[in-house]
Every structure is written in C-alpha cells, then in structure tokens.
Amino acid sequence: xxxxxxxxxxxxxxxxxxxxxxxxxxxxxxxxxxxxxxxxxxxxxxxxxxxxxxxxxxxxxxxxxxxxxxxxxxxxxxxxxxxxxxxxxxxxxxxxxxxxxxxxxxxxxxxxxxxxxxxxxxxxxxxxxxxxxxxxxxxxxxxxxxxxxxxxxxxxxxxxxxxxxxxxxxxxxxxxxxxxxxxxxxxxxxxxxxxxxxxxxxxxxxxxxxxxxxxxxxxxxxxxxxxxxxxxxxxxxxxxxxxxxxxxxxxxxxxxxxxxxxxxxxxxxxxxxxxxxxxxxxxxxxxxxxxxxxxxxxxxxxxxxxxxxxxxxxxxxxxxxxxxxxxxxxxxxxxxxxxxxxxxxxxxxxxxxxxxxxxxxxxxxxxxxxxxxxxxxxxxxxxxxxxxxxxxxxxxxxxxxxxxxxxxxxxxxxxxxxxxxxxxxxxxxxxxxxxxxxxxxxxxxxxxxxxxxxxxxxxxxxxxxxxxxxxxxxxxxxxxxxxxxxxxxxxxxxxxxxxxxxxxxxxxxxxxxxxxxxxxxxxxxxxxxxxxxxxxxxxxxxxxxxxxxxxxxxxxxxxxxxxxxxxxxxxxxxxxxxxxxxxxxxxxxxxxxxxxxxxxxxxxxxxxxxxxxxxxxxxxxxxxxxxxxxxxxxxxxxxxxxxxxxxxxxxxxxxxxxxxxxxxxxxxxxxxxxxxxxxxxxxxxxxxxxxxxxxxxxxxxxxxxxxxxxxxxxxxxxxxxxxxxxxxxxxxxxxxxxxxxxxxxxxxxxxxxxxxxxxxxxxxxxxxxxxxxxxxxxxxxxxxxxxxxxxxxxxxxxxxxx
Numbered sequence: 001x002x003x004x005x006x007x008x009x010x011x012x013x014x015x016x017x018x019x020x021x022x023x024x025x026x027x028x029x030x031x032x033x034x035x036x037x038x039x040x041x042x043x044x045x046x047x048x049x050x051x052x053x054x055x056x057x058x059x060x061x062x063x064x065x066x067x068x069x070x071x072x073x074x075x076x077x078x079x080x081x082x083x084x085x086x087x088x089x090x091x092x093x094x095x096x097x098x099x100x101x102x103x104x105x106x107x108x109x110x111x112x113x114x115x116x117x118x119x120x121x122x123x124x125x126x127x128x129x130x131x132x133x134x135x136x137x138x139x140x141x142x143x144x145x146x147x148x149x150x151x152x153x154x155x156x157x158x159x160x161x162x163x164x165x166x167x168x169x170x171x172x173x174x175x176x177x178x179x180x181x182x183x184x185x186x187x188x189x190x191x192x193x194x195x196x197x198x199x200x201x202x203x204x205x206x207x208x209x210x211x212x213x214x215x216x217x218x219x220x221x222x223x224x225x226x227x228x229x230x231x232x233x234x235x236x237x238x239x240x241x242x243x244x245x246x247x248x249x250x251x252x253x254x255x256x257x258x259x260x261x262x263x264x265x266x267x268x269x270x271x272x273x274x275x276x277x278x279x280x281x282x283x284x285x286x287x288x289x290x291x292x293x294x295x296x297x298x299x300x301x302x303x304x305x306x307x308x309x310x311x312x313x314x315x316x317x318x319x320x321x322x323x324x325x326x327x328x329x330x331x332x333x334x335x336x337x338x339x340x341x342x343x344x345x346x347x348x349x350x351x352x353x354x355x356x357x358x359x360x361x362x363x364x365x366x367x368x369x370x371x372x373x374x375x376x377x378x379x380x381x382x383x384x385x386x387x388x389x390x391x392x393x394x395x396x397x398x399x400x401x402x403x404x405x406x407x408x409x410x411x412x413x414x415x416x417x418x419x420x421x422x423x424x425x426x427x428x429x430x431x432x433x434x435x436x437x438x439x440x441x442x443x444x445x446x447x448x449x450x451x452x453x454x455x456x457x458x459x460x461x462x463x464x465x466x467x468x469x470x471x472x473x474x475x476x477x478x479x480x481x482x483x484x485x486x487x488x489x490x491x492x493x494x495x496x497x498x499x500x501x502x503x504x505x506x507x508x509x510x511x512x513x514x515x516x517x518x519x520x521x522x523x524x525x526x527x528x529x530x531x532x533x534x535x536x537x538x539x540x541x542x543x544x545x546x547x548x549x550x551x552x553x554x555x556x557x558x559x560x561x562x563x564x565x566x567x568x569x570x571x572x573x574x575x576x577x578x579x580x581x582x583x584x585x586x587x588x589x590x591x592x593x594x595x596x597x598x599x600x601x602x603x604x605x606x607x608x609x610x611x612x613x614x615x616x617x618x619x620x621x622x623x624x625x626x627x628x629x630x631x632x633x634x635x636x637x638x639x640x641x642x643x644x645x646x647x648x649x650x651x652x653x654x655x656x657x658x659x660x661x662x663x664x665x666x667x668x669x670x671x672x673x674x675x676x677x678x679x680x681x682x683x684x685x686x687x688x689x690x691x692x693x694x695x696x697x698x699x700x701x702x703x704x705x706x707x708x709x710x711x712x713x714x715x716x717x718x719x720x721x722x723x724x725x726x727x728x729x730x731x732x733x734x735x736x737x738x739x740x741x742x743x744x745x746x747x748x749x750x751x752x753x754x755x756x757x758x759x760x761x762x763x764x765x766x767x768x769x770x771x772x773x774x775x776x777x778x779x780x781x782x783x784x785x786x787x788x789x790x791x792x793x794x795x796x797x798x799x800x801x802x
Contacts, residue, residue: 001060003163007052007067007112011104014158016296019286020328046082047072052112058153059160061167069109070127080123080140081110086131088486094128096139102126103141108155111148120145132483165307166339169266173341176264177231182224183257184217190578191221197576198552199225202234202368205549207573209374209565211558213580213775214746218554219247220254222370223342226552227258227265229368230341235549236366240344243376244690251344251372256312264311268337270345271315273330278319284328285490291328299327303335313340334359347377351544352384353507360547367548373690374553375739378567381537387508388531389474389501391448397498398441401434437484440477447473451520452528461520462717466512467530474502508532515539517717533714535721542569557742559773563735580749580777587749588757588797589781590790593766597705602633609761610641613702614648615787616759617676619794620802622699623669624676627683627744629705631655637704638680652680653687662686669697683707689743694750700757703744706764707737738773755801757794759784 053066071082083106087094103126110124121144128137187195194212198221201208212218226238240251248269255267274282279289286293302325310317313336315329322329337343338359349357350369360367371377447470455461481499485491515536521529534540545551558564561575595608617624628634631653638652651668654661665687668677681687683703709715711733719728741760748756764770766783774781784790 001164001167002062002064003159003167004064004066005159005163007065007105007108010065010155010159011101011108013162013300014155015101015104016299017100018294018296020284020289020292020295020331021286047074050113052109052116054112054115056153056156058156059164061156061160061163063156063159063163065108065112065156067105067109067112069113072113073125078121078123079113079117079119080125081106081113082125082127083109084127084129086129088131088482090486091128091130091135091137094137098128104151104155107143107148107151110143111145111152114145114148122148132479162304165304169339173264173266174231174233176262177227180224180228180231180258180263181261183220183261188215188217189581191217191581194218194221194554194576194578195225197574198222199229201552201574202226202229202550207545207551207570208553208576209558209561209568209570209573210552210554210576210578211561211775212554212556212576212578213777214556214750215581215752216556216578218556219250219372220257222372222552222554223251223254224258226368226370227263227342234366235368237340237360238342238368238370239350239548240342240370240372241347241350242344242372243347243380244373246690246692247372248344248346251342252312252314255342259311265342266307266311266313266340267342267344268313268318268333268340269315270333270337270343270349271318271330272346276315276319276329276333278323278329289328291322291326295327295331298325299332299335301325302327302332303339306332306336307339347371347380348384350547351377351381351541353511353540354504356544361544364547369545369548369551371551371553373555374564374568375555375557375743377541377553378537378564378736381541381568382534385508385511385534385537385540386532387501387505388529389505390530391445391452391526391528393498393501394441394444394448397495398438398445400492400495401438401441434484436480437477440473440480444470444473444477448528448530451530452522452526455520456522459522460713462533462713463518463520464514465518466509466516466532467518470530471506471509474506478502478506505532508534511540513539515721517721519714519717521713533717535718536567538567538569540569542571545569556746557739557775559738559742559775560735563731567731577776580775582749582752582754582777584777584780586755586801587777588793589745589778590757590759590784590793591765591781592759592761592790593763593783594785595761595763597629597633597762602636606637606640607644609637609704610644611787612759612761612790613637613641613678614645615790616700616702616757616794617648617678618791619757620699620798621675622677623679623693623697624700624702625679625681625687625698625744625747626702627681627688627704629683629707630710631682633704634680634682641678641680649675649677650680651677653682653685657686666691666693669693683744684709684740688740688747691747692750693747694754698747699755700759701744701748702759702761703741704761706734706762706770707740708733709736734769735773738770742775757797759790 048071050069050072051066052069053064056063056065069081070084073080073082083102085102106124106126110122113119114122121142123140123142126139129135190212194210194216197208197210202225212221223238223240226235229235230238242248242251252267252269255263255265278291283289284292302321305325306313306317306321318329318333318336322332337357348355350361509532512532515534517533517535519531519533521531553568561577564570565573565575592612595605597605613626628637634652638650641650651665653665657665668679679687683705684707715732719732722728722731745758748754748758782793784793
C-alpha cells in the first residue's frame with residue numbers, strides 16, 4: 001500500500017487545531033512573500049529551495065514524503081534548516097510558539113535532511129519577515145535526529161489510517177468502475193456517439209464542445225464514460241461544473257442511477273457558504289459561532305465519519321454530520337472534496353480568480369472537467385473576470401477615518417457630496433495609520449474627480465489602457481489598510497467588504513491585457529465608477545481548463561459552433577452536434593413573419609401579439625408560456641390580453657421573485673384549470689431554461705422577439721472588440737439572443753411522448769441570418785401570416801396528435 005504526500009499537506013492535515021476565526025490577520029501577500037524569500041536566500045552559505053524526499057513504512061503503508069526546504073545553511077558549527085514565513089502580523093505579536101504548524105513543517109525538513117545526509121543533529125530555524133517593511137525575527141531550536149525521527153514517525157502513524165482508507169477506497173472504486181455497465185437498457189439516438197466522444201477526449205487529453213438537444217441524456221452521457229476512464233486510471237477526479245442548482249441535482253441523480261448498477265464512487269455537491277451556513281448572520285468567529293469554536297479539533301473525526309458512511313454526499317448529508325460533530329458545514333464540505341471521486345459544483349470554483357479551489361487548481365492535476373449548460377459560461381466568465389470600484393464606496397471608507405490623525409491635505413475640502421451613507425464605525429487604535437489611509441483615499445478621490453470631469457458630458461468612456469495611476473494608489477491603500485487591520489482584526493463588516501472590493505479590483509488588474517477595457521461611467525448625483533471589463537474571456541478560460549487534462553463542454557444550445565469555441569477558449573478542440581432523439585413531427589414550429597417586435601415597432605405590435613397568443617392557446621386546452629424580451633413589453637401585452645380575454649387563466653412573472661414565489665408560480669402548471677393557462681414570462685429569465693415541464697404540463701410556447709439583449713454600453717464594447725459590423729454584433733447580441741430563444745423553445749418537448757407547438761413572433765426569424773442558426777430538427781418550420789393561418793395550422797397539427 002503506497003502513499004505519496006507533501007510535507008505541507010501532511011503537517012497541515014494532522015497538526016491543525018483550534019477554531020475558525022475570520023477576524024483579519026493579514027492579507028495574502030504571495031508576491032511579496034516570494035520576493036522576500038528570494039532576497040533572504042541570497043545570503044552567503046545559503047542553499048535555497050532544497051528538494052527533499054524520503055521513503056518510510058509505517059503501519060503497513062509505504063510513504064513517499066517530499067517537499068522543498070526554503071534553505072539549508074552549512075557552517076563550521078553545523079547545519080541549519082531555515083523555514084521562511086512572510087507575514088503582515090506585527091513581529092512584536094509573534095513569539096516562539098506562534099505556530100505549531102510552522103515548527104512541524106520545519107522539523108520534517110530537518111529530519112529528512114538528517115536521514116539523507118547521515119547527520120546526528122541539526123538546527124531548525126523559523127524566519128518571520130514583515131511583508132511590508134522587510135524586518136526579520138528568527139527563532140532557533142536544536143534537535144537530535146532521534147527526536148526528529150520520533151516526531152516524523154508519529155505524524156505518519158497518525159496519517160496511516162487516512163492513507164489506508166484512501167488506497168482501499170481507490171481499489172474498490174476502480175474495480176466497480178471497470179465493471180460498470182451503462183445504467184439503461186439501450187442508448188438513445190446520439191447518446192452512444194456522445195459517450196464515445198467523451199471517453200476518447202479524456203484519453204486524448206483534449207476538449208470537446210457538444211451540442212446535444214433536449215432528451216439526449218447529456219448528464220449520464222458525460223459522466224458514464226468519464227467514470228469508465230477513471231476506472232482505468234486515466235483521471236484523478238471529475239469536476240461536474242454547473243450554473244444552476246437543478247443541474248447539480250441532475251448530476252447527483254445520474255451518479256445514484258449508476259450506483260444502482262454497482263458503482264462505488266464518492267461524490268459531493270459543493271454548496272455556497274451563505275446557503276449551507278447554520279447561522280442567520282454568517283460570522284465565522286469562535287465567540288459568535290459554536291461550530292467555528294474548536295472546529296479544527298473535531299473536523300477530522302467528522303470527516304472520517306461522513307466518508308465511511310456515505311458515497312453520495314449532498315448538502316443535507318454535510319449539514320447532518322456537521323451538526324453531529326459541531327463543525328462548520330462549509331469547511332467540512334471543502335475537506336470532503338479532497339477524498340471524493342466526483343465533485344459537483346458551480347462554475348466559480350474553477351474559473352473565478354478569487355474563489356477557485358486552490359487546493360486543486362493552484363498546481364493542476366489529472367482532472368476531467370464536465371461543463372454543463374455551457375451556453376451560460378460566456379456571461380458568467382465576463383462577470384468573474386471583471387471588477388469595479390466606486391467613488392461613493394471609497395468615500396464611505398474615508399468617512400470612517402475622518403477626524404483621526406488630522407492631516408494637512410484638507411481632507412474635508414475633497415468632493416464628498418455624493419457620499420450620503422452613514423460613517424462606518426471602526427476601531428481606531430492607530431491614528432497614524434488612519435491618517436495615512438485618509439491621505440491615500442484623498443489622492444484616489446482626486447483621480448476619480450479628474451476622470452469624472454473628463455467623461456461628465458457623455459457619462460461614459462471606454463479606454464484600452466488600464467488605469468495605472470488609480471491602480472498604484474489603490475495598491476498603496478491596500479498596503480496601509482492591511483497594516484491597520486493587522487492590529488484591528490475585528491472591523492465593521494462594511495469596512496472590510498470595501499477593502500475586499502479593492503483587493504478584487506487589484507487582482508483583476510493583474511489579468512488586464514488587450515482583451516480588457518477600462519470603463520468610466522458617471523451617474524446622477526456625481527457618482528463615478530471604474531470597471532475593468534473583460535470583453536473576451538477566452539484566454540483566461542483556456543488557462544483554467546489547462547488545470548486539468550480534459551474538458552467536455554455541453555449544452556442543448558451551442559450554436560453556432562465557431563462562436564462558442566472562440567469565446568470559451570476552445571483552441572484546438574472537437575465539436576459535436578447531435579440530432580434530436582425525438583421525432584421532429586412531434587413539434588410544430590411556426591413563425592409569425594408579419595409582425596415586427598423591434599423596439600421602435602412594439603407599440604403597434606401589442607394587440608397583434610396578444611391575439612396570436614390567444615390563437616395559439618386556442619388550438620388545444622392546456623398550459624402555455626409566452627416569452628418576452630423585457631418586463632416592460634411583457635406587462636403591456638399582458639394588460640391588453642387580460643382586457644381582451646378576461647376569461648382565460650393567465651399569470652405574469654414579476655421582477656425579483658423570491659425562491660418561494662418562483663415555486664408557487666411553477667405550481668400553477670400542476671393545477672387543474674379545466675382549460676387553458678398562459679404564463680407570461682421574460683425570455684432569458686428563470687422560467688426560460690432549467691425548468692422541466694414534461695408531458696401535459698406544457699404544450700406550447702410563444703416567443704416574442706429574437707431575444708437580442710438590450711443595447712448597452714458594455715455589450716457595445718464587446719461588439720467593438722470582436723471587430724467588423726456583422727461579426728461584432730453577432731458576438732455581442734445576435735448569437736446570445738438566439739440562444740435564449742432556443743432554450744425557451746426547448747421547454748416544450750422533454751420526452752418521447754411530448755407533443756407541442758412553438759410560435760416565434762418576429763419577421764426577422766424568417767430571414768437567413770436567423771434560420772441559419774436553427775438546429776437541424778427545426779428544418780420544417782412553417783410561416784403564419786395572420787391569426788386565421790395560425791388557427792388552420794394548429795388545427796391540423798392537433799388533429800394528427802390526439
């Protein structure tokens with residue numbers, strides 16, 4: 001039984017103890033820390049980054065432990081192992097017993113060096129360096145090799161039970177994966193092709209874009225072959241990445257179906273911290289939360305308990321064991337991921353540069369990424385790779401420090417008229433730091449004032465260059481603020497959020513290249529916002545995909561192929577378009593080509609659209625959805641519809657519906673109206689994709705307009721970035737709009753037994769620019785010129801399908 005592990009992972013897992021404490025103790029200064037390491041490692045007689053590896057057997061496990069010691073110093077008096085730790089915690093607060101984990105890590109390197117070089121004793125040194133000032137504080141301890149050997153052996157003995165569990169589970173899982181059969185009697189049309197393509201891509205360590213229409217069985221078709229490849233040792237872990245909760249559950253259901261056929265695979269659904277936290281107010285402090293208090297003293301017992309007793313681990317499973325062992329459910333959930341074969345999570349855990357799972361993706365691995373509903377990724381990626389700061393928020397921070405260490409820069413004369421928020425309460429222990437922060441914020445405010453004057457007339461400007469001067473001053477602010485926070489670790493939450501917003505801005509600034517633009521926008525009242533906007537996320541997405549060995553991106557609507565492979569960093573990839581598994585004659589596709597729903601024509605279209613909706617629903621009693629490009633247009637048509645047809649049951653989607661309100665709205669499709677029910681919804685909203693109304697729950701949709709997003713300044717930046725009047729407009733507006741149409745139309749036919757009608761209302765749908773984007777099974781669409789024509793075609797269709 002063999003186990004390879006790094007010194008750091010070994011020590012942090014076995015030696016962790018105490019409580020979770022979110023009070024600020026210093027920001028992550030990775031770049032500064034690396035710079036300090038390099039500087040200290042240049043000292044005379046200092047051998048830097050010494051790779052160490054040792055093989056030892058404990059409790060039946062053959063361990064290979066490896067790592068890099070920061071430094072080995074050899075002098076006439078002996079050898080010293082040096083472990084360097086950069087910190088923003090004031091050095092006066094650090095004593096010899098500051099961190100048992102730091103000593104443990106250094107002692108492991110000390111033993112490994114002794115064992116490799118036949119030494120009988122060695123000195124171990126911890127070097128703490130202030131990340132901001134460069135000041136140094138050191139602690140030395142001498143050890144015999146016998147002392148270090150005993151310590152090292154104890155660590156491995158404690159870890160042996162975990163190593164055996166991992167090895168035994170891996171053997172069990174791989175055996176079951178190799179023997180696993182496809183969990184259904186037969187493949188649907190296109191399903192075998194999809195599964196075979198996924199398997200080949202994993203083996204080839206490549207990427208696949210797959211458009212698989214509704215009913216193909218995308219989830220099982222992606223998971224099954226990936227698991228078979230894992231059983232052959234071709235993958236370490238599978239990450240099933242989704243944009244919505246409902247698709248995460250679909251992945252768990254598919255795994256449970258395979259478990260019925262003998263699969264042994266551990267999976268976990270990663271739930272966001274805000275949703276899984278036990279507290280109404282999420283405050284991760286031992287004085288506030290009983291689950292944070294002493295968490296690390298209990299978490300390993302909780303982890304072994306949940307792993308030994310569960311294969312499919314849901315949020316309900318995590319919360320049950322977290323309560324039983326009194327540990328934080330979110331941290332337990334993250335620890336569970338280390339031991340699972342399949343991790344089901346939101347896109348941001350791979351792609352977001354601030355919240356991605358560093359435990360996996362900092363160095364990468366033999367991972368397979370299955371990206372469900374990939375048509376959602378372009379917009380999500382732009383959101384994750386963009387960041388902004390506002391004048392209002394920064395002035396609010398300055399107000400919090402006003403009156404502390406009055407400075408000579410006349411802070412009260414700075415423009416603060418737009419800051420109407422109450423001052424944030426802060427603990428002002430260091431008036432000098434407060435004054436320094438205020439001076440820096442005054443300088444930032446001056447920069448924003450100058451830029452506001454430049455763009456005030458137009459209210460908006462986009463520039464190709466990053467705001468270097470602003471970035472420099474924000475960096476100074478973060479530097480000073482981190483120093484203040486190191487002595488004020490429990491500030492007001494609003495103050496801390498403003499600080500993290502600036503950190504996010506600076507992190508995104510590191511990504512700024514020719515795919516970005518800086519957006520300056522003013523608002524009434526003098527507000528000024530600066531945004532680093534990622535117009536083209538393809539390069540950054542490609543970088544994230546390179547953290548694994550293979551990626552499969554799939555959706556029912558990935559058309560046109562070139563758009564998605566370009567925008568999602570496809571590079572040298574394969575594209576697969578599968579046919580619909582259902583007979584095309586089960587759906588009647590009609591185009592109302594005599595109505596224009598362009599913005600300028602909407603006033604004149606309202607009555608015609610209302611009549612078309614009524615005629616569509618008159619073809620057969622049942623449930624229908626009418627989709628609109630905006631709430632405003634929806635509301636106007638709905639009002640007219642209710643006035644003209646008051647006896648028809650209808651309801652409209654409202655903006656900002658809560659989860660309970662959404663569920664109540666969907667429940668209307670389950671009700672027995674004894675006739676016809678029509679839901680008026682927004683295209684691209686929560687009811688236009690991700691809902692499954694199979695059978696008679698939905699027999700028709702009316703899609704009003706071609707789905708173009710509302711013209712806005714950010715999308716115009718995207719349009720300009722991709723160049724050319726036609727290509728830029730397509731990438732920014734037409735292709736994303738048509739995707740919304742395809743998703744909404746896909747709500748109708750969900751199974752082999754479904755029959756239904758889709759009416760597209762807009763003259764543009766009949767043009768080649770749009771018909772060229774239709775999927776293959778839409779080839780037999782029919783035009784309707786008026787309500788009489790519509791009624792005739794509906795009557796023939798329903799007569800043939802009753």
